[in-house]
Amino acid sequence: MIKKITSAVKVMLGAMALLLMFTTAAMAQDKTAAENLAKLNDHMKTQLSLNDSQYAKVNDINRVFVTKAKESEKGNASKLDKAKKIKALEEDRDSKLKSVLTADQYKVFVANRGENTKKLKALLPAKE
Helix, strand or coil: CHHHHHHHHHHHHHHHHHHHHHHHHHHHHHHHHHHHHHHHHHHHHHHHCCCHHHHHHHHHHHHHHHHHHHHHHHCCCCHHHHHHHHHHHHHHHHHHHHHHCCHHHHHHHHHCHHHHHHHHHCCCCCCC
């Protein structure tokens, strides 16, 4: 009887240890994603000479975009459907940014789209 309890306790401790490891890993990923998002926003602030009001709006736009993009990448849709969803999200993000940025800032943003896209991809889960 004591052996059964001891082995049950060992199994429970092992399960708790695994849960703790997965929770820690997930929290680390969230922290890294938040840090990467902050880096992207700071980069855009410098690149586009954003004022404080613009920075706050750009931060919100980028955060929503990244959240929705992560959600769409997790689904079981085909790669083509996922790509279409990301394209639609990018178009929505661009229109929102265009409403926040001046014409000159938006031109700079478009000119540096490739660099900014690379930074955004770092925030998304790795594709399989």
